[in-house]
Each structure stands twice: as C-alpha cells, then as structure tokens.
Amino acid sequence: xxxxxxxxxxxxxxxxxxxxxxxxxxxxxxxxxxxxxxxxxxxxxxxxxxxxxxxxxxxxxxxxxxxxxxxxxxxxxxxxxxxxxxxxxxxxxxxxxxxxxxxxxxxxxxxxxxxxxxxxxxxxxxxxxxxxxxxxxxxxxxxxxxxxxxxxxxxxxxxxxxxxxxxxxxxxxxxxxxxxxxxxxxxxxxxxxxxxxxxxxxxxxxxxxxxxxxxxxxxxxxxxxxxxxxxxxxxxxxxxxxxxxxxxxxxxxxxxxxxxxxxxxxxxxxxxxxxxxxxxxxxxxxxxxxxxxxxxxxxxxxxxxxxxxxxxxxxxxxxxxxxxxxxxxxxxxxxxxxxxxxxxxxxxxxxxxxxxxxxxxxxxxxxxxxxxxxxxxxxxxxxxxxxxxxxxxxxxxxxxxxxxxxxxxxxxxxxxxxxxxxxxxxxxxxxxxxxxxxxxxxxxxxxxxxxxxxxxxxxxxxxxxxxxxxxxxxxxxxxxxxxxxxxxxxxxxxxxxxxxxxxxxxxxxxxxxxxxxxxxxxxxxxxxxxxxxxxxxxxxxxxxxxxxxxxxxxxxxxxxxxxxxxxxxxxxxxxxxxxxxxxxxxxxxxxxxxxxxxxxxxxxxxxxxxxxxxxxxxxxxxxxxxxxxxxxxxxxxxxxxxxxxxxxxx
Numbered sequence: 001x002x003x004x005x006x007x008x009x010x011x012x013x014x015x016x017x018x019x020x021x022x023x024x025x026x027x028x029x030x031x032x033x034x035x036x037x038x039x040x041x042x043x044x045x046x047x048x049x050x051x052x053x054x055x056x057x058x059x060x061x062x063x064x065x066x067x068x069x070x071x072x073x074x075x076x077x078x079x080x081x082x083x084x085x086x087x088x089x090x091x092x093x094x095x096x097x098x099x100x101x102x103x104x105x106x107x108x109x110x111x112x113x114x115x116x117x118x119x120x121x122x123x124x125x126x127x128x129x130x131x132x133x134x135x136x137x138x139x140x141x142x143x144x145x146x147x148x149x150x151x152x153x154x155x156x157x158x159x160x161x162x163x164x165x166x167x168x169x170x171x172x173x174x175x176x177x178x179x180x181x182x183x184x185x186x187x188x189x190x191x192x193x194x195x196x197x198x199x200x201x202x203x204x205x206x207x208x209x210x211x212x213x214x215x216x217x218x219x220x221x222x223x224x225x226x227x228x229x230x231x232x233x234x235x236x237x238x239x240x241x242x243x244x245x246x247x248x249x250x251x252x253x254x255x256x257x258x259x260x261x262x263x264x265x266x267x268x269x270x271x272x273x274x275x276x277x278x279x280x281x282x283x284x285x286x287x288x289x290x291x292x293x294x295x296x297x298x299x300x301x302x303x304x305x306x307x308x309x310x311x312x313x314x315x316x317x318x319x320x321x322x323x324x325x326x327x328x329x330x331x332x333x334x335x336x337x338x339x340x341x342x343x344x345x346x347x348x349x350x351x352x353x354x355x356x357x358x359x360x361x362x363x364x365x366x367x368x369x370x371x372x373x374x375x376x377x378x379x380x381x382x383x384x385x386x387x388x389x390x391x392x393x394x395x396x397x398x399x400x401x402x403x404x405x406x407x408x409x410x411x412x413x414x415x416x417x418x419x420x421x422x423x424x425x426x427x428x429x430x431x432x433x434x435x436x437x438x439x440x441x442x443x444x445x446x447x448x449x450x451x452x453x454x455x456x457x458x459x460x461x462x463x464x465x466x467x468x469x470x471x472x473x474x475x476x477x478x479x480x481x482x483x484x485x486x487x488x489x490x491x492x493x494x495x496x497x498x499x500x501x502x503x504x505x506x507x508x509x510x511x512x513x514x515x516x517x518x519x520x521x522x523x524x525x526x527x528x529x530x531x532x533x534x535x536x537x538x539x540x541x542x543x544x545x546x547x548x549x550x551x552x553x554x555x556x557x558x559x560x561x562x563x564x565x566x567x568x569x570x571x572x573x574x575x576x577x578x579x580x581x582x583x584x585x586x587x588x589x590x591x592x593x594x595x596x597x598x599x600x601x602x603x604x605x606x607x608x609x610x611x612x613x614x615x616x617x618x619x620x621x622x623x624x625x626x627x628x629x630x631x632x633x634x635x636x637x638x639x640x641x642x643x644x645x646x647x648x649x650x
Contacts, residue, residue, distance in 0.1 A: 059118035061357030071121045076323040078128040084193035097324045109142045122151040131160040144172025161203030177216040214243040221263045222249045224544015237300030247305040264309040313366035329363040513600040518641035522607035524591040524615040524634040532625040533587035543621045547580045554578035554614030558606040
C-alpha cells in the first residue's frame with residue numbers, strides 16, 4: 001500500500017515556508033500558512049482534489065506493530081567532520097568506514113526516493129558534518145525533485161553554513177538546525193578543539209537573513225558545564241527568530257555518560273521561569289519531540305528535547321540511515337540492517353521495501369531507559385547522525401575564590417588589572433579571577449656565603465621579576481617564601497632580564513632568538529581534607545564535576561598566560577595537557593600540566609599558570625564544604641629546549 005503523492009502534498013505546498021512551524025510568526029510578523037489553509041490551496045486545483053480524494057492509506061511497510069507511522073527519515077551523508085568535539089568524538093577516536101563502503105550520491109537518492117514513495121514527508125541530512133560533503137548541494141537539488149517530499153532539512157555544526165546556505169536554499173533546502181552548546185567563544189574552542197565560534201554565529205544570522213524561520217539551535221545541557229548559560233540562551237531569542245532547543249544529555253559509546261551530569265527538562269524550566277515567570281507554553285504536533293515555550297514579545301522561542309526524563313517513544317516517527325547505508329529504527333537501539341549491501345547486490349525495489357518493513361516491524365515500544373542505554377553497545381554519536389550528545393565543559397571565566405589561598409610557592413604577579421570584556425553574545429560573566437601574591441628572588445654572589453638582595457614584587461607596570469624568559473638568571477635561587485628553601489638552577493644569567501638600566505619593567509626582545517621546540521611540565525597539589533575529598537571522588541559537589549572544570553580552567557589558563565602575566569609574550573601553543581588525579585592517602589588532588597610550543601621562548605610560565613589555575617578552581621568549587629584547603633607544591637618539574645639548556649627536578 002503506497003501513499004499517493006496527493007496525501008503528502010507536493011513541492012508547491014511547502015517550498016516557500018522555509019521550515020516555519022504551522023501558525024508561527026517569523027521575524028517579519030507574517031504568520032506562516034496553517035495546515036488548513038494549505039489543504040484549501042491544494043483542494044483548489046483539480047489535480048489536488050483528485051489526489052486528496054483518492055489518497056491511499058499510509059504505507060504498511062513504514063508502520064510498526066504499535067501503529068506508529070514513520071514519515072521522517074534522517075540520512076547521514078558522511079562520518080567525517082571538520083571539528084573534533086569532545087562530546088561527539090570518543091577520546092580514542094573513531095575508525096572511519098572506507099569510502100568505497102559509504103553510500104554514493106546516487107544510492108542516497110535511490111533510497112530516499114523509495115522512502116518518499118512509501119510515505120516519508122521529511123528528510124534531514126546529518127553527519128558527521130553534512131556540509132563538508134562536496135556534493136551536498138547537488139544532493140539537496142535531487143531530493144527537491146522527489147514528488148511528495150515536503151521538507152528537506154539539515155543539521156550542521158554551522159562552520160560552513162554561511163558560505164553554502166544561499167546555494168542550498170536555491171537548491172531546495174527549507175529547514176536548518178545548528179548545533180551550538182555555548183555562547184562563550186573560548187569554551188567553544190576548547191570543546192570542539194578548533195576555532196570557529198564566530199563562523200557558527202555568522203551562519204545563524206545568515207539563516208535568519210535568508211528567511212529561515214525559525215532557525216533551530218541545538219544545545220545539549222550538562223550539569224556543571226553549561227547549565228549556567230540557560231538564561232543567556234533564552235535571551236538570545238529576544239531579537240532573533242530562532243528556536244533554541246535544550247537537549248537532555250544522552251548516553252552513547254565514548255561519551256562517558258553520567259546520570260548526575262544530566263539536567264532534566266523540569267529543572268531547566270524552573271530555572272528559566274525564575275527569570276521569566278511569564279513564559280508561555282506553545283502548542284505542538286503529536287509527533288514532535290520538543291516541548292516549546294516562548295517569552296512574550298521575544299521574536300524567538302525555546303524548546304526542550306526530553307529524551308531521558310520524559311521520552312517520546314510513543315509518537316516516534318523517525319528512521320535513520322547511517323553513512324555506510326545501515327537502517328536504524330531507533331537512535332538508542334543497536335540493531336541495524338544494511339540497505340547498502342542489498343542495494344548493491346541488485347535487490348529489487350519490492351525486496352528493499354520488504355526488508356525495510358521487516359526492520360520497522362521489529363521496532364520496540366520504547367527505548368530501554370537512561371540507565372540501561374548507558375550500558376548498551378551502540379555507535380559513537382558521530383557515526384549515527386542523531387541529536388548531538390554532549391560532554392560539555394566548564395565555564396571558562398573560571399570560578400576563583402575571593403578568599404586568600406594558602407600557597408607554599410607564591411605566584412609572580414598581581415594579575416588581571418584589566419579583566420576582559422565580561423559580556424559575550426548576551427551572556428554576562430559572573431566571576432573573574434583576582435590573584436594577589438608576591439615573588440621573591442634572591443640574588444646571590446657565588447663567592448659569598450650570604451644572600452645580598454631580596455626583590456619584592458612591585459605594582460603592575462613596575463615588576464622587577466623575570467617572568468617571561470622562563471629561565472631563572474645565573475646565580476639566582478627561587479625561594480618558597482617563609483620556608484627559605486631554594487632550588488638552585490644551573491645555566492642562568494647574573495641579572496634580571498625584565499628590567500631596563502633604570503630598573504623599570506620591560507619585555508624581553510626575543511626577535512633574535514632561533515626557533516626551537518619548547519616543552520615544560522609543572523605540577524601542584526591541593527589538599528582537601530577527608531570530607532571534601534570524598535565529595536570530589538563521588539562527584540557530589542554542587543557546582544559540578546570538579547576535576548573536569550579544573551582541567552578546563554588549567555588549559556584556558558595556559559592559553560591566557562600572556563594576559564595574566566603582563567611581561568609574558570603571547571606564545572602559539574602546539575599542545576596543552578592538564579591532568580588531575582586523586583591521592584587517597586593524602587586526601588589530595590594532584591595536578592600535572594604540560595605545554596609545548598615551537599618558537600623563540602619557553603613555555604614554563606604557561607605550564608605553571610595551567611597548574612595554578614587548575615588548583616585555584618579546585619579550591620573554589622570545594623570551598624563551600626571547607627576552607628581548610630591547602631595548595632602547595634606549585635612548581636616547574638621539567639623543561640626542554642632553549643639556549644640555556646634543559647631542566648629536570650629530581
């Protein structure tokens with residue numbers, strides 16, 4: 001039983017709406033045609049009346065044993081991506097399918113035509129990242145020619161969207177979903193391991209400019225990482241016709257799902273209603289996965305995808321085809337059927353329909369639940385092409401304590417006289433770092449038996465401490481404040497390099513130095529006490545995942561060293577790594593940071609800054625439990641490269 005073209009409308013019925021929801025108003029204020037008006041338009045033509053009167057029942061092959069009619073198909077165009085998102089790509093990476101085993105453009109169109117003929121009305125192109133496929137515009141153009149297909153959509157990371165969208169729109173694309181999990185550029189860069197935040201924002205604005213209404217923005221929310229941005233995302237809808245969709249964190253292979261990190265729909269809604277109590281609930285279609293709301297007088301709206309807390313399996317109308325041609329009837333199921341193999345073996349259209357129908361008929365009533373799903377074997381997210389599933393990371397405006405922190409190795413600088421602009425895309429930072437410490441360097445005459453001079457840290461702009469050369473001066477010893485203990489370093493100079501002849505602070509000119517590979521490793525230890533340590537170990541700290549947040553703070557600190565330490569050069573880092581481990585014997589968090597660069601000056605300060613900021617972040621997140629926290633052993637462990645030789649602390 002094949003559904004007739006007339007039952008599903010035709011290209012003329014929807015091609016001008018650009019994916020707008022029925023009855024909703026776009027930025028221009030003009031409401032989109034409601035289904036009743038569309039039906040009247042279809043009936044106004046003789047052909048339309050004939051097709052509506054003779055429409056066949058929905059395809060039995062796309063109807064499962066629970067009566068759910070599957071008229072929505074998601075097709076993954078590629079497994080590749082131009083980002084390296086930590087929430088999508090497992091830490092060990094994924095093994096890509098050989099190109100010969102991926103669906104060709106012609107095979108994609110052949111399968112799409114078959115599904116549309118059976119009743120599919122909407123096709124969404126996913127990935128990987130679908131817009132890196134060279135023939136994506138051509139694929140959209142061929143899909144547009146399929147009679148009966150009402151909606152052609154794409155889910156994209158947005159990097160290439162602004163460049164390609166005009167051509168995609170001309171080819172027939174009429175709905176856009178853009179993944180964006182943070183409104184903070186620095187956090188974005190850390191999560192995806194690439195730059196590109198402003199390209200994504202450009203893509204969002206380009207989509208609204210071209211008339212897409214609403215532009216859907218997918219945001220996965222995870223406790224301790226980006227739930228503090230909920231209000232910022234809602235505010236983002238004030239002046240733009242966008243639909244920000246908050247998605248509950250979902251488990252997949254490689255994303256280390258943890259129930260405690262999931263923020264439920266109701267919790268998110270309560271948070272938002274505290275700021276906007278007038279929030280209105282919007283009507284939705286029976287098969288919709290989203291619960292939609294709107295702040296009165298805002299152009300856009302927000303929605304919640306409640307996959308975990310309130311599943312929508314009962315109205316599921318979705319099927320998925322992976323890039324290698326496997327049919328998945330459930331996003332969370334591990335059962336797949338290879339349509340590619342049957343297609344390439346010469347299966348007829350009728351045989352393919354029978355295979356598809358059998359797979360749909362085996363679809364279960366609902367998924368196994370969040371706890372069982374987290375234990376099931378399934379593809380990593382990037383190889384499925386479903387909703388983004390996030391392993392979000394911390395707020396990069398680190399949460400540092402206002403109280404003094406006990407450190408046995410004082411930092412070299414008063415920091416952050418001029419913090420950066422605290423507002424990013426409508427999101428206001430609430431915390432910023434203020435560090436106050438002193439640094440004492442003893443100048444020692446090697447022929448003498450006593451220290452001759454102690455230089456106290458001066459106010460900003462008059463610092464007389466060697467912070468940028470990354471190597472201590474000859475004859476110098478670094479001392480740990482009151483303890484008086486010093487570590488002697490060889491191959492150093494007999495003067496401070498960051499002061500001129502009159503003793504004023506100045507940056508070192510490294511222009512004449514040769515480039516070389518520079519590496520540095522630093523460490524720190526945070527003693528928490530038994531209670532706070534136990535809470536960190538069990539991930540019960542209210543502010544979130546202490547170790548993950550501190551890791552981000554350390555990495556961001558390394559990258560921002562030249563902004564925190566005024567006389568440091570801005571160094572392009574090739575690699576930054578921050579690891580945190582638990583030492584149960586001492587009830588302590590042990591931090592180790594490493595930085596690597598190819599350049600004219602070393603990266604000791606970057607490594608030390610990373611370790612220090614990670615330690616301070618651990619303090620901040622645990623200080624509500626106890627203030628009896630001691631940060632110590634902040635020190636350089638080793639460094640290689642540079643004219644003054646290598647260093648290793650035994």
